Amino acid sequence: KKILLIHGPNLNLLGEREPGIYGRDSMASINAEVVDKCQKNGMECVVFQSNSEGAIIDRIHAAREDCDAIILNAGAYTHYSIAIRDAIAAVRLPVVEVHLSNVYAREEFRHVSVIGPVCAGVIAGFGKNSYLLAVDAVKGLLA
Numbered sequence: 001k002k003i004l005l006i007h008g009p010n011l012n013l014l015g016e017r018e019p020g021i022y023g024r025d026s027m028a029s030i031n032a033e034v035v036d037k038c039q040k041n042g043m044e045c046v047v048f049q050s051n052s053e054g055a056i057i058d059r060i061h062a063a064r065e066d067c068d069a070i071i072l073n074a075g076a077y078t079h080y081s082i083a084i085r086d087a088i089a090a091v092r093l094p095v096v097e098v099h100l101s102n103v104y105a106r107e108e109f110r111h112v113s114v115i116g117p118v119c120a121g122v123i124a125g126f127g128k129n130s131y132l133l134a135v136d137a138v139k140g141l142l143a
C-alpha cells in the first residue's frame, strides 16, 4: 500500500517556526520518521509539501492514480478551505487529518475544521507523534 503525506502552508518551516507550539523537529526529520515507520509496517510513503491551496488540491486529485490513503496536515487551510474539503470528498480515498498542536486548546478560529467531516478521523496535539499515530490509523483503515 502507498501512503501520501501532505504538508500544507508554513509546515516547510517546521523546526524554526514557533517552536514552542510546533516543536524543534524539521519537516525533513519528521518525514524520515514517517517514511521509516511506513516501511516497517509494509507500506510505502511519498511526501508532498506546498504553501498553495491549488497545488494541494492537484496533488489530492493525482492521488486517485497513485495512492491508497492520505495523511494530511492542511495547516491553516484546515480552518477555511472548502476547496480542499471538496477535493477530499471527490477522491474517496481515506484521509487522516493531522495537527501537531492541539487546535482545540488554541484560538477560537482554529476550533473549526472544514475538512474534518470528510476525513476518516483526526489526530491533533501530539507534536510529531501525531504523524506517527496517523500511520497506525492508516494501516488500520487499509487492513
Ligand code: DQA
Pocket: 009, 010, 011, 073, 074, 075, 076, 077, 078, 098, 099, 100, 101, 102, 103, 110
Ligand atoms: C496546524 C494547526 C493550524 O491551525 C496552523 O494553521 C498550522 C499548523 C498544526 O499542525 O498544529 O499551520 O495544522
